[in-house]
Amino acid sequence: MTKAIVYTSFDGDNMLYIDMFRDFVIMKGRISLNPTHALGYYVSTVEHNNNKKNAMQDCCSIELLCDEFWVFDEAGSGAINDLPEGVILELLVWLKNKKNPSIRFLSIDAIVKALSNRDFSYEGELKRVTEDLIQKELENIYFNDILKHLPDFNALRRPVFIDLPSSKFKYVDWVKAYTFRKQRVPIVPQSIIPFSVYQVLGKTEQYINDITVLLERVNDKWIVREFDEASEEFQTITYKEVGIPKYRNSKEWALTSRELERR
Structure with a gap:
């Protein structure tokens, strides 16, 4: 059920x-x-x-x-x-x-x-x-x-499910802003039902199921990554497209050469 x-x-x-x-x-x-x-x-x-x-x-x-x-x-x-x-x-x-x-x-x-x-x-x-x-x-x-x-x-902006790596969740505000500019409504699971909450509540076994229910409820799907990834179900949006400073101009963003190399 x-x-x-x-x-x-x-x-x-x-x-x-x-x-x-x-x-x-x-x-x-x-x-x-x-x-x-x-x-x-x-x-x-x-x-x-x-x-x-x-x-x-x-x-x-x-x-x-x-x-x-x-x-x-x-x-x-x-x-x-x-x-x-x-x-x-x-x-x-x-x-x-x-x-x-x-x-x-x-x-x-x-x-x-x-x-x-x-x-x-x-x-x-x-x-x-x-x-x-x-x-x-x-x-x-x-x-x-x-x-x-x-x-x-009939004119409401359509929701879009957004697959953003958890390690890149720090960029979620850029992702949401980009989504609004594209006249869409963001559904980012880490914002709505974070895995950490399920850990604290002792409900980790439910997490994948709950994410899947959200995913299936939304018709349009994006995957946000550094590079384009071929997918039949997801449209790829790159970090550079979103406007994340680190990926638009990494030389100006990085504080050290080490950080620039780790991008």
Whole structure:
């Protein structure tokens, strides 16, 4: 049975906790897909010229790769009018595109306790959410303001799975920036579900399976390497194309001749 991918939605003011959201999802036997882990808050905003609507559209693109929608907030009560605009927009996108209207709401305090005590019995509140319910709980003007920003789903930028060697993960921001400039949405597994997290959580046997589920969910695939590598499934993107300084002009980047030779 294929494991479910969970979109972990949250108020940006609670960004400090996103690693905990991911860890909790993994411990619940699912695969976490968090927009900030995937996109990078700073790099995605800057590459979209500080346009929040464009940045949010990429959140919608990766959201639609998922099977379940979980909302993490202070109360975990499912009160729609307590949610920020971005989360409400994501909910509306989900309801217009998915057959599953059940949304799981989870308390951040409960997540912290679960991870601290290694007791993962907490389930949060599973609530049936509809567009009518959202409209009812919000003021009409506020609801209509959000509704105006629903994206054209056929025009969303397509996600691309990116195979980047773990030893080159330090270049991930260059890779993501390049992906945005190519009008694509990056899915870099080390950013989303790092192997080190599975090691700490004692779930290493699940890692390859979870990466494979992500890989199979995305149609387009890149392999990022120093030189072109022939592959039927992956399109090769070189470090030089991405714009990594060390590979664009190694003489200017290297501090020593030894470093230049080791490239």
